[in-house]
Amino acid sequence: MRIAVPNKGRLHEPTIDLLERAGLHLENGADRQLYADTVDPDVSVLFARAADIPEYVADGAADMGITGYDQVREAQVTDVAELLDLEFGRCRLVLAAPEDGSITSVADLAGGTVATEFPNVTREFFAERGLEPNVVEVTGATELTPHVEISDAIVDITSTGTTLKMNRLGIIEEVLSSSVRLFAREDVREEPKIQEVRTALASVKQAEGKRYLMMNVPEDRLDDVRDVIPGLGGPTVMDIANGGGEKVAVHAVVDERAVFETITDVKQAGASDILVTEIERLVE
Numbered sequence: 001m002r003i004a005v006p007n008k009g010r011l012h013e014p015t016i017d018l019l020e021r022a023g024l025h026l027e028n029g030a031d032r033q034l035y036a037d038t039v040d041p042d043v044s045v046l047f048a049r050a051a052d053i054p055e056y057v058a059d060g061a062a063d064m065g066i067t068g069y070d071q072v073r074e075a076q077v078t079d080v081a082e083l084l085d086l087e088f089g090r091c092r093l094v095l096a097a098p099e100d101g102s103i104t105s106v107a108d109l110a111g112g113t114v115a116t117e118f119p120n121v122t123r124e125f126f127a128e129r130g131l132e133p134n135v136v137e138v139t140g141a142t143e144l145t146p147h148v149e150i151s152d153a154i155v156d157i158t159s160t161g162t163t164l165k166m167n168r169l170g171i172i173e174e175v176l177s178s179s180v181r182l183f184a185r186e187d188v189r190e191e192p193k194i195q196e197v198r199t200a201l202a203s204v205k206q207a208e209g210k211r212y213l214m215m216n217v218p219e220d221r222l223d224d225v226r227d228v229i230p231g232l233g234g235p236t237v238m239d240i241a242n243g244g245g246e247k248v249a250v251h252a253v254v255d256e257r258a259v260f261e262t263i264t265d266v267k268q269a270g271a272s273d274i275l276v277t278e279i280e281r282l283v284e
């Protein structure tokens with residue numbers, strides 16, 4: 001089973017980091033290499049451009065891929081299925097035009113020219129509105145094109161909005177909103193190894209923003225403590241070895257945002273020796 005991941009750019013590092021945290025440690029994967037092995041002999045990695053990954057998965061060069069939803073849409077691949085939203089690389093593809101110009105609505109682009117790195121998504125967007133502007137494909141610095149009379153407007157990625165602002169461009173409409181996804185080819189998506197990778201990546205996402213709480217509780221206060229612990233299922237209650245039977249250990253998974261309040265509450269309810277730790281992975 002081979003998984004295609006971005007070889008460079010802003011998605012490279014967070015993707016590798018996610019694989020590592022999921023336990024899929026990369027081996028023999030020095031910089032500039034095309035392939036890497038992982039600790040799992042049945043899983044290898046193919047490094048590819050973010051934009052090429054959907055096509056590689058559809059064609060069979062890889063079985064699974066990790067890249068932006070914008071790229072999956074632009075590639076117009078039909079036989080791949082999304083398995084998981086990995087929730088990073090969040091950005092929006094927007095239609096934008098010069099702030100002080102005459103283009104202020106989508107309709108103003110009838111007969112106009114739009115520059116973009118996403119010609120397919122752009123044509124689709126206008127076609128849905130009954131328009132067919134001239135679409136010019138560029139490979140970068142799209143924001144410059146309205147100022148050098150190559151285009152009237154652009155369809156480009158924005159996240160903080162800094163680049164649009166720097167180029168005095170205003171958003172006319174959102175075309176799509178994107179984040180990084182895990183996807184697989186339809187014909188292999190149910191294979192156990194692919195489900196295994198999905199579960200491993202999902203477990204890292206599950207653990208994000210969660211904390212593991214451990215404490216000791218006198219047995220006669222257990223119900224009070226149980227009442228104030230929020231979250232995932234009930235807490236786990238265990239006997240303490242040599243504890244004399246008066247105290248039990250209580251463990252619970254708690255949302256990071258609830259930790260502060262929960263500690264105050266369980267302490268008041270009689271808990272002591274409270275420990276808070278991070279969680280690497282959580283398989284539900």
Ligand SMILES: Nc1ncnc2c1ncn2[C@@H]1O[C@H](COP(=O)(O)OP(=O)(O)OP(=O)(O)O)[C@@H](O)[C@H]1O
Nearest residue numbers: 009010011049050068070071089090091157159178
């Ligand atoms: N400013 C941004 N904020 C968040 N995500 C972004 C941003 N820019 C791009 N992305 C996401 O990252 C993906 C890849 O963009 P990136 O700039 O890393 O690579 P690239 O420009 O395709 O690299 P290259 O063209 O040099 O190979 C985009 O398709 C999008 O999903």
Ligand SMILES: O=P(O)(O)OC[C@H]1O[C@H](OP(=O)(O)OP(=O)(O)O)[C@H](O)[C@@H]1O
Nearest residue numbers: 010140141157158159160161162163164
């Ligand atoms: O809203 P912002 O936070 O300013 O982000 C938007 C910019 O980010 C991306 O470029 P990137 O930095 O990846 O450079 P690139 O053109 O070399 O891909 C994108 O193409 C925009 O230009």
Ligand SMILES: [Mg+2]
Nearest residue numbers: 009010140157
């Ligand atoms: Mg880029």
